[in-house]
Amino acid sequence: MTEENTTISYKKFVGGKGIQNPVWKGGKYISTEGYVFMKCEGHPRANKGGYVFEHILVMEKHLGRYITKSENVHHKNHVRTDNLIENLEVLTRGQHTRHHNLTTKIYKRSC
Numbered sequence: 001m002t003e004e005n006t007t008i009s010y011k012k013f014v015g016g017k018g019i020q021n022p023v024w025k026g027g028k029y030i031s032t033e034g035y036v037f038m039k040c041e042g043h044p045r046a047n048k049g050g051y052v053f054e055h056i057l058v059m060e061k062h063l064g065r066y067i068t069k070s071e072n073v074h075h076k077n078h079v080r081t082d083n084l085i086e087n088l089e090v091l092t093r094g095q096h097t098r099h100h101n102l103t104t105k106i107y108k109r110s111c
Protein backbone atom coordinates (compact mmCIF):
# COMPACT_ATOMS: atom_id res chain seq x y z
CA MET A 1 0.00 0.00 0.00
CA THR A 2 1.63 3.23 -1.11
CA GLU A 3 0.63 6.78 -0.27
CA GLU A 4 -0.62 7.03 -3.83
CA ASN A 5 -3.04 4.18 -3.34
CA THR A 6 -4.61 5.64 -0.25
CA THR A 7 -5.60 8.76 -2.19
CA ILE A 8 -7.04 6.75 -5.07
CA SER A 9 -9.88 8.54 -6.79
CA TYR A 10 -13.39 7.27 -6.54
CA LYS A 11 -14.99 9.54 -9.09
CA LYS A 12 -17.19 6.73 -10.31
CA PHE A 13 -18.81 6.53 -6.92
CA VAL A 14 -19.20 10.16 -5.90
CA GLY A 15 -22.05 11.93 -7.61
CA GLY A 16 -24.11 8.75 -7.66
CA LYS A 17 -22.54 7.54 -10.90
CA GLY A 18 -21.52 4.31 -9.23
CA ILE A 19 -25.09 3.15 -9.34
CA GLN A 20 -25.11 3.33 -13.13
CA ASN A 21 -21.87 1.41 -13.34
CA PRO A 22 -22.57 -2.07 -14.76
CA VAL A 23 -20.30 -3.67 -12.15
CA TRP A 24 -22.21 -2.03 -9.32
CA LYS A 25 -23.53 -4.79 -7.09
CA GLY A 26 -24.50 -4.12 -3.53
CA GLY A 27 -21.76 -1.81 -2.36
CA LYS A 28 -18.99 -2.56 -4.83
CA TYR A 29 -17.42 -0.36 -7.44
CA ILE A 30 -14.33 -0.24 -9.63
CA SER A 31 -12.08 2.80 -9.29
CA THR A 32 -10.68 4.63 -12.30
CA GLU A 33 -7.42 2.78 -11.59
CA GLY A 34 -9.16 -0.54 -12.02
CA TYR A 35 -9.34 -1.64 -8.39
CA VAL A 36 -12.47 -3.15 -6.87
CA PHE A 37 -13.70 -1.42 -3.74
CA MET A 38 -16.18 -2.84 -1.27
CA LYS A 39 -18.29 -1.10 1.31
CA CYS A 40 -16.84 -1.78 4.75
CA GLU A 41 -17.74 0.96 7.20
CA GLY A 42 -15.48 1.25 10.20
CA HIS A 43 -12.53 -0.60 8.61
CA PRO A 44 -9.21 1.08 9.47
CA ARG A 45 -8.44 1.46 5.74
CA ALA A 46 -11.86 2.71 4.68
CA ASN A 47 -11.79 5.82 2.48
CA LYS A 48 -14.14 8.77 2.84
CA GLY A 49 -17.04 6.81 1.41
CA GLY A 50 -16.43 3.84 3.74
CA TYR A 51 -14.90 1.68 0.99
CA VAL A 52 -11.89 -0.64 1.17
CA PHE A 53 -9.95 -2.52 -1.53
CA GLU A 54 -11.68 -5.84 -2.07
CA HIS A 55 -8.37 -7.74 -2.40
CA ILE A 56 -7.34 -6.48 1.05
CA LEU A 57 -10.65 -7.61 2.55
CA VAL A 58 -10.44 -11.03 0.89
CA MET A 59 -6.94 -11.60 2.22
CA GLU A 60 -7.79 -10.31 5.69
CA LYS A 61 -10.76 -12.63 5.87
CA HIS A 62 -8.50 -15.50 4.78
CA LEU A 63 -5.83 -14.68 7.37
CA GLY A 64 -8.26 -13.71 10.11
CA ARG A 65 -6.33 -10.50 10.81
CA TYR A 66 -5.69 -7.07 9.31
CA ILE A 67 -3.02 -6.54 6.67
CA THR A 68 -0.30 -4.36 8.20
CA LYS A 69 1.14 -1.20 6.66
CA SER A 70 4.35 -3.00 5.77
CA GLU A 71 2.48 -5.65 3.78
CA ASN A 72 0.99 -5.56 0.29
CA VAL A 73 -1.58 -7.88 -1.19
CA HIS A 74 -0.36 -8.83 -4.65
CA HIS A 75 -2.44 -10.11 -7.57
CA LYS A 76 -0.48 -13.07 -8.90
CA ASN A 77 -1.86 -12.67 -12.42
CA HIS A 78 -1.67 -8.84 -12.24
CA VAL A 79 -5.41 -8.57 -12.84
CA ARG A 80 -6.68 -6.11 -10.27
CA THR A 81 -10.27 -7.23 -10.46
CA ASP A 82 -9.42 -10.92 -9.95
CA ASN A 83 -9.84 -11.04 -6.20
CA LEU A 84 -10.16 -14.76 -5.63
CA ILE A 85 -7.96 -15.90 -2.75
CA GLU A 86 -6.08 -18.18 -5.18
CA ASN A 87 -4.89 -15.12 -7.07
CA LEU A 88 -3.75 -13.18 -4.01
CA GLU A 89 -0.62 -13.33 -1.91
CA VAL A 90 0.81 -11.24 0.90
CA LEU A 91 4.22 -9.75 0.22
CA THR A 92 6.22 -7.27 2.24
CA ARG A 93 6.64 -3.91 0.57
CA GLY A 94 10.23 -4.75 -0.36
CA GLN A 95 9.32 -8.12 -1.83
CA HIS A 96 6.47 -6.57 -3.76
CA THR A 97 8.57 -3.78 -5.26
CA ARG A 98 11.27 -6.28 -6.17
CA HIS A 99 8.76 -8.61 -7.76
CA HIS A 100 7.38 -5.86 -9.96
CA ASN A 101 10.80 -4.55 -10.89
CA LEU A 102 11.85 -8.02 -11.98
CA THR A 103 8.72 -8.85 -13.92
CA THR A 104 7.46 -5.67 -15.53
CA LYS A 105 7.63 -1.93 -15.09
CA ILE A 106 4.15 -1.42 -16.40
CA TYR A 107 2.59 -2.10 -13.01
CA LYS A 108 3.83 0.83 -11.00
CA ARG A 109 1.05 0.66 -8.46
CA SER A 110 0.52 -2.37 -6.28
CA CYS A 111 -1.58 -5.08 -7.80
Ligand SMILES: [Zn+2]
Nearest residue numbers: 074075110111
Ligand atom coordinates in the same frame (compact mmCIF):
# COMPACT_ATOMS: atom_id res chain seq x y z
ZN1 LIG B 1 1.74 -6.71 -7.17
